[in-house]
Amino acid sequence: MMEYKVTWKSPSNIALVKYWGKYGVQIPKNPSLSITLEEAFTRTTVALEKKRSKKVSCSLLFEGNAKPQFEEKISGYLNSIKDDFPFLQQYHLHIESGNSFPHSSGIASSASSMSALALCICTLHTMTGGKPPKDFLGNASNYARLGSGSACRSIYPEFSIWGKVAGIESSSNKMAIAHPVEYHKDFTDIQDTILIVSKKEKEVSSRAGHDLMNHHPMASIRFRNARQRLNTLLEVLKAGDWSEFIEIAEAEALELHSLMMSSSPSFLLLEPNTVAIIKAIRAFRERTKLPVGFTLDAGPNVHVLYPYFEKRKVRNFIQKELLPLCENQVAIYDHMGRGPLQELA
Numbered sequence: 001m002m003e004y005k006v007t008w009k010s011p012s013n014i015a016l017v018k019y020w021g022k023y024g025v026q027i028p029k030n031p032s033l034s035i036t037l038e039e040a041f042t043r044t045t046v047a048l049e050k051k052r053s054k055k056v057s058c059s060l061l062f063e064g065n066a067k068p069q070f071e072e073k074i075s076g077y078l079n080s081i082k083d084d085f086p087f088l089q090q091y092h093l094h095i096e097s098g099n100s101f102p103h104s105s106g107i108a109s110s111a112s113s114m115s116a117l118a119l120c121i122c123t124l125h126t127m128t129g130g131k132p133p134k135d136f137l138g139n140a141s142n143y144a145r146l147g148s149g150s151a152c153r154s155i156y157p158e159f160s161i162w163g164k165v166a167g168i169e170s171s172s173n174k175m176a177i178a179h180p181v182e183y184h185k186d187f188t189d190i191q192d193t194i195l196i197v198s199k200k201e202k203e204v205s206s207r208a209g210h211d212l213m214n215h216h217p218m219a220s221i222r223f224r225n226a227r228q229r230l231n232t233l234l235e236v237l238k239a240g241d242w243s244e245f246i247e248i249a250e251a252e253a254l255e256l257h258s259l260m261m262s263s264s265p266s267f268l269l270l271e272p273n274t275v276a277i278i279k280a281i282r283a284f285r286e287r288t289k290l291p292v293g294f295t296l297d298a299g300p301n302v303h304v305l306y307p308y309f310e311k312r313k314v315r316n317f318i319q320k321e322l323l324p325l326c327e328n329q330v331a332i333y334d335h336m337g338r339g340p341l342q343e344l345a
């Protein structure tokens, strides 16, 4: 018999200033800033069943199917946090999870899935008699980080900042925070169309990727650049400067890939159509003077960023010129989101 059950829906996020390089227990080597998405999310339900043994145990159904590989990863994660959550040793966890986007679309799901799971664990903690933390979201963000670094940013709506930033008292390396001041209305509901250039699984695991920064010859320059760009971006968000916003987003995306290309071993994750899309976006921007730019994750897919108020014109361009460059003409029309939501049965 299930005694407790909880469901959270949690979104993915896309970093404008990237987190690339970590130390210790998931501590970032530089602060990052992201947009929380809305349409790309994971929905996770965790139900608890009382058991005798004290061993942490869970079973996972992902979109209705057993996934031993994910189950093993989650089991390792639960074991690593078991001392903070006594219920993990009293109950078996029945976990059911699914994504709003196709698993094999090349979109990383660790941010949405680990944030959804951390929110479930933190909610179950208080349901089973644990002491409620002073800051529920901050606490959930900390545990999401332990599952996957970037997941800690998915806890907040709109913009999130993770990592200590000089001048922002509440910022932290252990949890993300919501963007602390008001931003310009021109950044309301930023649009992010994710162009699926290739559905292939990631070529470099996140852990291996971050490790590349431990001995990278450009490491110190990189961490300094990220800090400077984050500070500039905070000013840009206040001022409503789309042109500077695009410059920062594109510089960060290309720097992330240049770091991968120039590391040892080297990874080249851009596909010919990634480059074709980037060139088409820049030519369109030059031609029309419309504020449209891009960012990239650690893969070949392109996130096209543009303001809500130019949605119609940019969508036209995407459909005519960019979709033909996507695998099976697939794109996900996403935008800045409201953050995670607990769903009541």
Ligand code: PMV
Binding pocket: 014, 015, 017, 018, 019, 020, 032, 110, 148, 149, 150, 151, 206, 207, 256, 297, 298
């Ligand atoms: O959260 P991780 O360990 O999968 O790392 C994410 C790294 C990037 O997606 C490339 C950048 C970022 O800040 O999200």
